[in-house]
Amino acid sequence: MSDWECVIGLEIHVQLLTKSKIFSASSTAYGKEPNKQASYVDLGMPGTLPVLNNIVIKKAVEFGLAINANITNRSIFARKNYFYPDLPKNYQISQLDFPIVEGGYIEIEDDCGNNKKINITRAHLEEDAGKSIHSDENNCTYIDLNRAGTPLLEIVSEPEMKSATEAVSYMKKIHNIVTYLEISDGNMQEGSFRCDANVSIRKSGEKKLGTRTELKNINSFKFVEKAINYEIQRQIDLLEDGKKIKQETRLYDENKNITKSMRSKEEANDYRYFPDPDLLPIEIDNEYILKIKKLMPDLPDVKSKFYKSKYDLTDEQINIILSNKEITNFADKILLLSKISAKRLINHFISSVYLKFNKENSLALEDLIKPNDFYLIIDSIEKKVISKINLKEILDKIWGENINISSVIENYSSRNENNLDMIDDLIKKIIEKNEKQVKEYKSGKTKIVGFFVGQVLKDAKGSDPSVIKDKIISYLDLI
Ligand code: ADP
Ligand code: MG
Numbered sequence: 001m002s003d004w005e006c007v008i009g010l011e012i013h014v015q016l017l018t019k020s021k022i023f024s025a026s027s028t029a030y031g032k033e034p035n036k037q038a039s040y041v042d043l044g045m046p047g048t049l050p051v052l053n054n055i056v057i058k059k060a061v062e063f064g065l066a067i068n069a070n071i072t073n074r075s076i077f078a079r080k081n082y083f084y085p086d087l088p089k090n091y092q093i094s095q096l097d098f099p100i101v102e103g104g105y106i107e108i109e110d111d112c113g114n115n116k117k118i119n120i121t122r123a124h125l126e127e128d129a130g131k132s133i134h135s136d137e138n139n140c141t142y143i144d145l146n147r148a149g150t151p152l153l154e155i156v157s158e159p160e161m162k163s164a165t166e167a168v169s170y171m172k173k174i175h176n177i178v179t180y181l182e183i184s185d186g187n188m189q190e191g192s193f194r195c196d197a198n199v200s201i202r203k204s205g206e207k208k209l210g211t212r213t214e215l216k217n218i219n220s221f222k223f224v225e226k227a228i229n230y231e232i233q234r235q236i237d238l239l240e241d242g243k244k245i246k247q248e249t250r251l252y253d254e255n256k257n258i259t260k261s262m263r264s265k266e267e268a269n270d271y272r273y274f275p276d277p278d279l280l281p282i283e284i285d286n287e288y289i290l291k292i293k294k295l296m297p298d299l300p301d302v303k304s305k306f307y308k309s310k311y312d313l314t315d316e317q318i319n320i321i322l323s324n325k326e327i328t329n330f331a332d333k334i335l336l337l338s339k340i341s342a343k344r345l346i347n348h349f350i351s352s353v354y355l356k357f358n359k360e361n362s363l364a365l366e367d368l369i370k371p372n373d374f375y376l377i378i379d380s381i382e383k384k385v386i387s388k389i390n391l392k393e394i395l396d397k398i399w400g401e402n403i404n405i406s407s408v409i410e411n412y413s414s415r416n417e418n419n420l421d422m423i424d425d426l427i428k429k430i431i432e433k434n435e436k437q438v439k440e441y442k443s444g445k446t447k448i449v450g451f452f453v454g455q456v457l458k459d460a461k462g463s464d465p466s467v468i469k470d471k472i473i474s475y476l477d478l479i
Helices: 055-066 164-180 221-240 286-295 300-311 315-321 325-337 342-359 371-382 388-398 405-433 435-442 446-459 465-478
Strands: 004-015 078-081 091-094 105-109 115-127 131-135 140-144 151-157 193-203 213-218 248-253 258-264
Touching: 004 164, 004 221, 055 115, 055 151, 055 164, 055 286, 091 115, 105 164, 115 164, 151 164, 164 193, 164 221, 164 300, 164 325, 193 221, 213 221, 213 258, 221 248, 221 258, 300 315, 300 342, 315 325, 315 342, 325 342, 325 371, 342 371, 342 388, 371 388, 371 405, 388 405, 405 435, 405 446, 405 465, 435 446, 435 465, 446 465
Parallel strands: 213 248
Antiparallel strands: 004 151, 004 193, 078 091, 105 115, 115 151, 131 140, 193 213, 248 258
């Protein structure tokens, strides 16, 4: 590899989170009965006219603002002509010369851990095609046109990534932005976020780009990485054998971990693009852009810096908090309420609410537990009114229920008081019974405390070992 360097540019297709299609009123819902959600408009039937769903403009503008791009004041839809079984209307409505978003960049960490800017060429609006479903069993291909007309934002990067890991970091950053801003649900299994990776290699130091191949429609971070690495090696082997790279579209086979030729690559002029005569240009004034800018939340990158400087949270904690907007909002609220160290608070949060929510998140987080209730529970734990080991049980009890938290805490606290009296008695008995171990402790072998804790726990199952340990030490030190 040392003689060679690879160059990668990504085209990411993001399905926009809208109820209806980009040019029609039919539903975008996933997984419904095949061919029930494509209207005459989606199929381009003669006599129908597309009408733009204006939510897609807002989402594209939000994305453009998030990557510091230029939002164009006038963008134009064009027809990209080609026939494919999943595109029976013969053309896809897209944007070519006048996309809605131009330029912009995001920052990733390169393979040496340094900040690296990846420039974005453009992001344009277009419609998704239908879906071909190949059946080996029945030896045929089914066509499901439900997806036809689902709004897409295609985000095209400059060829500036130098490894599969850089490409994955870039993809994750974009995924993070579009899900955080709720531009897309980002569901990769359902195809809401998928990527074409363009890969070429050249001799290190060479300026001219090599011939690229395009790896089509990969919908997982892991497969993008594997497919690119496979492709780099395949190209190196070809060139080192004195052969040439063919400019073509290839498919990644995840079972065999190889890429296979799919078709030779069309050039733009093969598509005979022309402005769509049925659609007006999108005109956006600066006032509209400013209005959207004002309503946009802080982006994950900005928040990440804030969590670090204001609360000194770890990278791991920050990544978890920023993994989902509901989690972020919840964390922000408890951070504002709490007086204990933010690191401790977030640890409590991650080990309890976050894990539980991730396992069974069918409802909105704040319908399951109120930030203020969580804060009161943690506060009581910190003040030793209740024990940390009660946390799980308390959460199970109040999860999704409308229960007064103060009475729950009171209940546990009086239970703990009774329990503590019992533990005091137990400790006294065990210390009396085990003179030899007491002597060892007194001679400096403080590790023996663990033995006492174990003995007490036998009869006080479910109690908090750290409370017991503290008590034992104070008893032993009194003797
Ligand atoms: P198309 O839409 O036909 O695939 P584009 O010119 O829009 O072609 O380029 C698509 C992507 O390919 C861009 O992300 C670009 O950065 C990338 N790309 C172009 N040339 C190369 C190359 N030689 N090596 C790697 N990536 C490339
Ligand atoms: Mg392409």
